[in-house]
Amino acid sequence: MDAKTLYPDFDDLPKVEGQPQGCAWGLFDKDGVKDIYGTLNFITPETVKAAAAEVQHGISVSLNWSLNAIKFPFGHRQAPVHTPFALPAEMGTKGLHGFDDSLTFNTQYSSQWDSLCHVTHSHSGETYNGFVPTVEKLSSTTSTKKENEKEGLLPTIDRWHTRGGLVARGVLIDWKRYAEEVINSKGETGPKWHPLDGYKITFDDLEAAAKHFGVEFKVGDVLLVRTGMTSVMENPTPEDFGKMADSKLAGVEGSERTARWVWNKRFAAVAGDSAAFEAIEYSKETGCDLVLHRYFLTMFGMSIGELWDLDALGEACKKTGKYSFLLTSAPLNHPGLVASPPNATAVL
Numbered sequence: 461m462d463a464k465t466l467y468p469d470f471d472d473l474p475k476v477e478g479q480p481q482g483c484a485w486g487l488f489d490k491d492g493v494k495d496i497y498g499t500l501n502f503i504t505p506e507t508v509k510a511a512a513a514e515v516q517h518g519i520s521v522s523l524n525w526s527l528n529a530i531k532f533p534f535g536h537r538q539a540p541v542h543t544p545f546a547l548p549a550e551m552g553t554k555g556l557h558g559f560d561d562s563l564t565f566n567t568q569y570s571s572q573w574d575s576l577c578h579v580t581h582s583h584s585g586e587t588y589n590g591f592v593p594t595v596e597k598l599s600s601t602t603s604t605k606k607e608n609e610k611e612g613l614l615p616t617i618d619r620w621h622t623r624g625g626l627v628a629r630g631v632l633i634d635w636k637r638y639a640e641e642v643i644n645s646k647g648e649t650g651p652k653w654h655p656l657d658g659y660k661i662t663f664d665d666l667e668a669a670a671k672h673f674g675v676e677f678k679v680g681d682v683l684l685v686r687t688g689m690t691s692v693m694e695n696p697t698p699e700d701f702g703k704m705a706d707s708k709l710a711g712v713e714g715s716e717r718t719a720r721w722v723w724n725k726r727f728a729a730v731a732g733d734s735a736a737f738e739a740i741e742y743s744k745e746t747g748c749d750l751v752l753h754r755y756f757l758t759m760f761g762m763s764i765g766e767l768w769d770l771d772a773l774g775e776a777c778k779k780t781g782k783y784s785f786l787l788t789s790a791p792l793n794h795p796g797l798v799a800s801p802p803n804a805t806a807v808l
Contacts, residue, residue, distance in 0.1 A: 463501070463502045463504070463679045463680065463726045464679050464726055467487060467726070469723070469724050470482050470719070470720040470723045470724055471720070473487070473723075474486070474487075478584070479759065480759075482716070482719055482720065482723065482755060482759055482760075483759040484498070484499075484723075484759060484760050484761060485588070485589045485590055485759070486589070488501045488761070489589075494589050494590070494591070495589055495615075495761070496576070496589070496591075496614070496615035496619050497615070497619070497620075497623065497761065498576055498588055498589075498615070498760060498761015498762055498763070499726075499727065499728050499729065499760055499761055499762040499763075500620070500623065500626065500728055500729070500761075500763075502679055502680040502726045502727070502728045503626070503627070503628050503680045503728045504680065507628065507629065507678075507679065507680035508627050508628065510629060510678075511627065511628050511629035511630075511680075511786050511787070512786055514629055514784050514785050514786045514807075514808070515785070515786050515807050515808065516780075516782065516808065517780050517782070517808045518807075518808075519776050519780065519807070519808045520805055520806070520807045520808075521772050521773045521776050521805065521806045521807075521808070522769070522772070522804075522805055523571070523684075523768045523769055523770065523773060523802065523804040523805065523806055524570075524571045524768070524769060524801060524802060524803060524804060525570045525571040525690055525694075525767055525768065525769040526570065527540045527563075527565055527569065527570045527801070528540045528542075528570070529570055529690070529693070529694050529769075530569070530570065530693055530694070531694070532696075537566035537568055537569045538564070538565060538566040538569065539565065539566075539569060540563060540564070540565035540569065540570075541563070541564045541565070542561060542562075542563050543561060543562045543563075544559055544560070544561040545559065545560060545561065545562075546558075546559055547559060547560060567792070567797060567798065567799040567800050567801065568766070568799045570767055570801065571765070571766075571767050571768050571769060571801055571802055571804070572765065572766050572767060572799045572800065572801060572802065573617055573729075573731075573763050573764070573765050573789070573791055573799060573800055573801075573802050574753075574757060574763055574764045574765075574766065574798075574799055575615065575616050575617035575763060575797065575798050575799055575800075576588040576589075576591075576615040576616075576757055576758075576761055576763065577591070577593040577598065577614050577615060577616050577798050578753075578757055578764075578798055578799060579750070579753050579754070579757050579758060580592070580593060580758065581754075581758060586758070587614075587615070587757065587758050588615055588757065588758055588759070588760075588761040589615065589761060591614050591615060593614050593798075597613065597614055597796070598614065598616070598796040598798060599796060600613065600795055600796050614796070615761070616795070616796050616797050616798065617763070617791045617792075617797045617798070617799060617800045618791065618792065618793050618794055618795055618796070618797045618800070620789075620790075620791055621790075621791075621793045625788065625789060625790040625791070626682070626728075626729070626787070626788065626789040626790075627786070627787070627788050628680055628681065628682050628728055628729075628787050629678060629680065629681050629682070629784060629785070629786065629787065630681065630682045630684055630784065630785050630786070630787030630806055631670075631675050631677065631681050631682070631683055631684065631783060631784045631785075632673075632675075632684045632685075632686060632770065632773055632774065632777050632783045632784075632785075632806075633666055633669045633670060633673070633675065633683070633684065633685045633686070633783075634669070634673065634686045634770075634774045634777065634778075634783070635661055635665070635666075635669060635685055635686055635687055636653060636655070636686050636687055636688035636774070637686070637774060637778065638668075638669040638672060638673070639653040639659075640652070640653050642669075642672055653688070654692075654703065654710075655687040655688050655689040655692055655709065655710045655734060656689075656692065656700060656703035656704060656706070656708060656709065656710070657703065657708060657710060658706070658708030658709060658710055658739055658740070658741050659710040659739065660710075660711070660712075660713035660714075660739040661685065661710070661711065661712045661713060661739070662713045662718070663712075663713070663717065663718055663721040663722075666685070666712070673777070673783040674781070674782075674783065675783045675784060676784075677725050677727075679725075679726040680726065680727075680728050681725070681726075681727050681728065682727065682728055682729045682730070682731065682787050683722075683725075683727045683729075683730045683731070684730075684731050684732065684765075684768065684770060684773070685711075685712060685730070685731075685732040685733075685737070686732070686733050686770040686771070686773075686774050687710050687711065687732065687733055687734050688733070688771075689709070689710070689732075689733050689734040689735070689767075690733045690767060690768075690769055690770070690771065691771060693735075693767075707740070707741065707742035708739075708740065708741050708742075709734050709735060709736060709739060709740040710734065710739055711732060711734050711736055711737055711738045711739035711740065712730075712732070712737055712738050712739065712752065713738070713739060714738040714739060714749065714750065714751035714752045715751060716751070716755070718738075718751075718752060719751070719752060719755035719756070719760075722752075722755075722756070722760075722762070723755075723760060727762070728762075729762055729763045729764070729765065730756065730762065730764055730765065731764065731765025731766070731768050731802070731804075732765065732766060732768065732770075733767065733768050733769065733770045733771075734766065734767070735766055735767060736750065736753075736766060737752060737756075737764050737765070737766060738750060738751065738752040738753070752764075765802055765804075768802065768804065773785075773806050776806075776808055777808070780808055782808055785806045785807055785808045786806070786807040786808075787804065787805070787806050787807075788804065788805050788807075789802045789803060789804040789805075790803045791803065
């Protein structure tokens with residue numbers, strides 16, 4: 461029995477007190493131990509073996525944007541500081557000299573995974589499965605399974621290493637290419653596609669693009685959506701800076717209907733090349749409502765990838781005509797990480 465039949469659809473998920481419909485807390489718990497993996501549970505040995513069969517062309521593509529790709533201040537997040545230094549002579553071997561270096565950065569400055577501790581319910585401080593992160597807990601220097609059973613420690617991103625990182629089938633919806641080459645060619649969208657215009661990509665849009673690219677969604681897939689945002693952020697034009705002032709980002713529509721579709725597809729995770737997987741329209745008066753962050757991170761236990769470099773993958777998929785692939789990701793392995801560079805690779 462696969463995850464499609466083993467676990468209920470969105471509207472049939474058991475009601476969790478104090479949470480809206482669609483909360484998966486407790487669904488993956490085993491032997492009295494609270495689950496810390498969320499929708500990674502949709503990845504099984506069978507889905508991994510099937511994912512390996514996606515490798516047909518021997519093409520590997522890094523999905524990791526440079527840590528210092530953004531060349532202008534980016535909110536509160538610290539830009540990388542790289543410090544190389546020569547090793548003291550007394551540490552060397554005769555005839556050899558060497559170097560070390562240190563690197564400090566905010567784990568969400570560039571390509572990243574949001575862990576299930578990234579956001580909480582403002583009224584309760586709870587995140588996925590009722591865990592309550594605090595700075596003190598996140599500062600823990602250990603993250604063993606034994607301690608999780610005893611103390612109920614947090615579902616941080618480093619926990620992925622206890623299940624071998626992420627190995628899954630990935631699927632790319634190259635929305636930028638679809639919008640420019642398919643929709644615009646029919647004259648249906650008016651202005652040329654731009655990732656800073658705030659377009660909300662509906663699940664109907666995603667289904668239409670998937671059909672165009674020959675993508676069949678399967679249980680345990682990781683859904684990747686390309687908008688072209690990283691290229692804009694790396695080399696912004698005056699027009700781009702003008703659009704940035706409007707505080708809009710294109711992305712997947714943030715709504716309950718989108719959340720329902722994503723859960724019912726049994727995706728293991730989602731990722732995109734924008735600063736948020738979902739569309740954003742920010743104002744100083746109302747802020748922005750990150751609907752999918754609430755559903756995915758806090759209720760489903762589904763990690764969100766942001767600012768992934770998907771341009772080369774889009775080109776490889778176009779060249780091969782194949783928009784599904786083996787996807788691997790090994791986040792940093794340090795206790796208590798709220799986020800991490802994905803260290804992700806697609807193999808076609």
